[in-house]
Amino acid sequence: MESSVKELPFCRTPAKHYQAVQFNDSLTELWNGILAHSPNGTFLHHRYFIGYHGSRFVDASTIIFYAGKAVALFPAEREGNRIYSHRGLTYAGWILASGVAPDQIPEIMRETIAYYLHLGIQRMEVRTIPNCFTAFDQESLHHLFAKLGGKTVATHVHHAIPLPHKVSDRGKKWGRKKALMHGLFVYESSDLQAFWKDILQPNLEVHHRAKPTHTWYEMQTLVDRFPDQIRFHGVYQGSELLGGAVVFDTLRCAHLQYIAASKKGRALRCLDLLMGELIEINYAHKAWFNMGVSHIPPSGVKNKGLVTWKESLGGRPVSAFLLQIDLGCYSLSD
Structure with a gap:
């Protein structure tokens, strides 16, 4: 009988060059320094912003290194055997360092997932960053996450005005x-x-x-x-x-x-x-003026009046996604 356990996919760059390290306070300066020049991070990912939550969340953030150099941040919190990036922030996911090459991103993502798999995590959820906040299209991260076995479980529509x-x-x-x-x-x-x-x-x-x-x-x-x-x-x-x-x-x-x-x-x-x-x-x-989402929490029902108001000001839809990957079916190769 064929096993249902799958190997987490490799990409072209040897994974041994990458290492995910759990964040601790001694890495605060490094974290914030990377964020300051990131093409897709904002001040919501600054450690002083994340830290205002206090003990509300159990921090499980990581910094991903390549050949000893920090190449990405992953703001995250843990509840049981699940990782969230990040329920205390509007959006998170992989925050890339300046100068990271496109062909490095798949292994950055894979190394992060492998790290949490080693910790016994069964599921990861990621709230993607709307494109209006970033210097490059986040669709590439969305696509790579899907190639690693992830799926989209919800779509949140912001209304933003190009300026x-x-x-x-x-x-x-x-x-x-x-x-x-x-x-x-x-x-x-x-x-x-x-x-x-x-x-x-x-x-x-x-x-x-x-x-x-x-x-x-x-x-x-x-x-x-x-x-x-x-x-x-x-x-x-x-x-x-x-x-x-x-x-x-x-x-x-x-x-x-x-x-x-x-x-x-x-x-x-x-x-x-x-x-x-x-x-x-x-x-x-x-570049943009974002007016946020227009659904009514916690039901998720669209507030039609709010949508009309935003559109009257010039707002157009910009999607952000809630992504999920179940890790229980994966194993890691050497």
Whole structure:
């Protein structure tokens, strides 16, 4: 009877030149140094960002070396006999070092999988990085993962705007004029606590029966760690805060993390003014403005109204994938 156990595929480069090493605190400087020049990593993969989760996740990250040189990072956390990359981050997977050749990527991936297989891991899940954040198409990583036995178990659709872009929707342009007529203005400020407690949390509770992914304290901690990358833009009438947005500012893409307005702010169309200025002025120098996914957690049902709003601003679909590979059927050759 033929065995059901398969050998994990090799690629062209001898695997013995590659080594996956478990991350520890002594490797923090090396990790962050690689990330600073990575073509597909963002500050979400910085150790100080990953570390804000504290003991919520059991860290199982690795650094992959080739001939003694670090060539990739793999942010990960472990629960039982499963590895996730990474449930505490929007996206993760293999973060490549600058200058890594395309023909090295298959063995980087294989060595990572082999490392976790040696640890007795039965399943790996990877949340891929949307292309709007990266300098190269992530489809190649997706394809290679499939060749190693992985499969796609979910597709998450972001809506992103290629920049520069002028908002042309008539309703949005009218709303922007109305906001300006009532003296509203957009200002980057530090009023994060007021926005969180007086506007964002009440809005999510009333309209969606939900809470922000981050508490105010968690977000303020991240702002303190990444003041140049996490930015709050408020909409004001005089000194009154009517709405605002938290933007994650990465090298290629500005990502809209949170947005909300008070009842008065909605009546005065403050978000039309805010989004117009973020897209056309504040982040016009970026390649993309990403407005994130539009499904309702935890059901995953698409929020059609949110999709329509994003499309009216110029958003187009950009897919990210949840990949999975079951390791129980694999063995390793010498």
